[in-house]
Ligand SMILES: Nc1nc2c(c(=O)[nH]1)N[C@H]1C(S)=C(S)[C@@H](COP(=O)(O)O)O[C@H]1N2
């Protein structure tokens with residue numbers, strides 16, 4: 001099993017104050033990166049315009065600095081250490097791109113790179129993100145509700161689940177063997193979970209398009225579930241009748257279930273889920289049921305969340 005134990009945290013506890021990037025220096029830095037990106041022929045972060053504020057924001061919790069959000073990542077296709085994706089995804093080609101939405105739908109759709117940013121009006125949503133490895137961050141995502149996309153394709157009455165597939169290219173990414181997981185990375189949600197207003201398709205963070213290591217050009221964000229449900233760099237969304245296979249469940253069925261709701265009362269077989277370390281903070285904080293998003297509880301009425309972990 002490759003997901004690391006909480007004790008393996010490194011960047012999180014040591015990130016010193018000077019490394020924290022404020023909004024202004026981040027924007028200045030990205031202009032330089034943009035010029036370099038143009039020379040290198042790879043897409044770099046671009047400012048996202050017309051982003052409206054959303055009511056779906058955490059309260060008074062501090063937003064995690066960009067430096068930590070972009071240098072402490074899980075993206076196994078680009079390496080199994082937290083620092084790997086920032087280095088190894090730098091030249092990842094995200095344009096041209098194709099996202100296909102298909103399966104049990106009346107109107108299948110295909111989006112190219114630029115169309116991804118016009119699927120629905122963009123909103124900023126500041127969400128908690130809780131990794132199964134007991135660390136957490138607060139991210140100012142930019143995106144649109146997954147429900148807005150699903151409504152456009154018109155799911156048929158047979159559609160009960162949504163299957164997500166990440167991009168995979170062995171020329172740009174690690175082999176399955178080196179990554180230690182089956183690739184392409186796949187994830188899934190029940191249709192009613194996918195339709196919940198909190199389920200987000202993210203195309204940016206901190207005012208700009210997504211950095212490659214965070215799942216450019218488009219990724220899923222399901223804030224009440226452990227971070228691994230939020231598949232990156234999506235190329236396919238398929239509406240299906242049966243519960244789809246998911247990468248970490250295939251890898252370790254006793255450790256990672258299909259639902260993967262954040263639940264402080266159900267420990268991982270190898271560690272407690274009761275507490276978490278917020279990147280950049282010294283003391284652990286209590287993990288909240290559904291990661292604090294209690295409004296999703298009604299999706300699971302009558303279900304035993306110990307069995308359906
Ligand atoms: N394709 C793909 N998506 C992925 C992963 C991955 O390895 N590959 N890791 C998951 C895990 S374990 C987490 S915690 C989040 C991390 O997202 P972040 O790096 O943007 O914080 O992405 C998820 N999505």
Ligand SMILES: [Mo]
Nearest residue numbers: 131132227228
């Ligand atoms: Mo994770």
